Ligand code: HEM
């Protein structure tokens with residue numbers, strides 16, 4: 001097991017920092033895919049959305065009714081404060097991740113989200129065919145597959161909608177001298193505060209729906225790829241077949257070709 | 264004191280308003296305007312020597328509710344005297360003149376006092392059918408508003424209809440009704456005093472501010488004066504402690520309702536609506552909606568009939584999903600649907616993988632010839 005990490009060179013001359021897989025006679029190589037800012041913002045976004053959704057739904061529909069003198073209780077008041085702090089974590093994480101799309105490594109850049117290259121557009125279709133059981137394997141992209149990338153583009157758009165409506169809602173109760181008051185200009189843009197609330201709820205459900213899909217896809221891909229997709233978001237590393245490094249995005253098997261291919 | 268008695272002082276004395284009452288009124292105005300008490304004297308002095316500004320009051324698609332609000336008075340008050348210092352040259356509901364005489368009075372003011380008079384607009388302006396839905400003296404509301412507001416020193420849109428279209432503009436808006444700002448764009452010194460109706464206290468305070476400072480107070484992004492619309496109902500509400508503590512009315516007339524708990528769960532729009540009702544209240548400070556157990560319905564907000572309804576529900580319904588379809592019910596069902604789709608996908612995927620040949624241990628070589636790959640055409 002070598003400690004110095006050699007570079008694999010693809011046909012286009014791109015260098016990937018990789019590491020031979022520790023197991024002997026293995027064709028797998030270790031690739032550093034998710035740098036720490038990607039992993040950190042990922043988990044900060046997961047946790048903050050969980051907190052925001054729980055506190056948000058409670059603010060919308062407070063079920064707990066507290067007895068006793070009002071002055072001695074501050075239950076929903078506390079939920080609102082927690083919502084505000086989680087919103088700060090969420091907003092900063094989203095903005096940092098967007099900045100990292102221009103600063104990060106090969107797997108983190110913006111063109112992994114928006115398929116501008118024809119090769120990723122082809123991969124989009126193939127990944128979709130994999131999901132529709134028309135292909136037996138997804139195309140072997142190492143980072144985000146093109147379909148996932150495009151989905152994340154939409155999800156980041158939804159994040160920005162949550163931030164816009166959230167800040168417009170926040171600005172309404174900002175005091176006359178509070179700097180948060182500047183966000184009042186957003187209120188007419190989101191169609192008024194009652195509409196902002198409506199959008200804030202609707203997009204929250206879209207994000208919850210996405211979370212369901214996302215966890216499922218991660219588990220599925222982890223199984224069919226067997227490349228430590230799940231572990232990678234903790235460790236940063238994926239174990240990838242060396243062919244996938246060189247011919248990334250090309251591996252896919254049409255079920256009707258199965259008998260011709262020696263698998 | 265006696266020797267330099269102004270017209271204003273004579274008027275106060277004639278109506279039996281004492282000096283003490285007048286000073287108290289100036290104090291109330293200062294606090295309504297969110298000005299320091301020290302400016303009370305300045306207000307009093309300004310009112311006493313103010314000249315009569317000319318006022319024109321236009322009514323379009325309205326119910327005259329703002330006129331009622333403006334004119335309401337149970338006893339002669341200092342406010343009344345202040346309002347009487349305005350020379351109301353045209354006001355259909357209260358002027359003695361009628362017909363051609365009235366129209367002439369308006370025309371005279373617009374011509375002779377150009378750039379000096381203040382115009383108050385009540386009611387929305389219909390733009391459909393070339394303005395035929397509201398005509399006065401043979402001219403459409405839109406024509407009148409363009410001409411009269413265009414030549415005014417300032418335009419005050421009182422009530423939600425004049426400010427944003429209000430009830431006539433509610434969906435489906437058959438007459439194409441608009442508020443003044445939208446019907447006559449580009450007016451200088453336009454001030455909105457929305458609410459249904461506008462609170463007489465705020466109209467008076469606005470006039471007092473103008474008489475005192477010869478300018479208009481700071482406005483928010485909807486052109487509403489900050490002194491009256493700067494804070495949400497929720498942030499000034501006397502039931503707010505119950506909101507923060509999680510103590511809510513759950514049904515009309517239940518124990519919490521009788522105790523005076525927060526009306527949030529009965530659809531109170533206080534958190535997203537603005538006006539100074541909690542402080543100045545209504546009917547000369549007698550009470551206000553939430554004070555007597557009714558949630559705020561957001562009467563001073565743009566598009567209030569369309570956006571604040573259903574009044575007794577927290578959020579609007581989802582269009583196309585029938586009555587009482589809350590976004591959260593729809594969202595929860597949709598999420599369950601997504602989960603079901605992916606669970607099915609998971610099952611099919613498992614079957615698929617267990618029946619087909621094993622893949623994954625040995626990825627196949629690329630099916631497409633590698634030579635096809637252009638430079639820079641990497642993942
Ligand atoms: C994915 C992230 C988020 C979720 C799931 C979420 C969810 C919610 C929900 C369900 C509500 C209740 C709305 C109502 O019924 O009135 C709410 C309220 C609110 N949210 Fe968020 N939110 C998120 C992000 C944000 C962000 C980024 C901000 C930015 C400041 C924010 C600020 C607020 C504010 C100020 C309220 C109003 C609380 C009140 O009524 O006083 N939210 N949120």
Ligand code: SF4
Nearest residue numbers: 497500525526531533
């Ligand atoms: S009654 Fe309405 S305005 Fe008052 S605290 Fe409750 S929600 Fe807010």
Ligand code: SF4
Nearest residue numbers: 540552559560561562
């Ligand atoms: S409490 Fe709300 S609905 Fe009632 S008058 Fe005030 S702003 Fe209008």
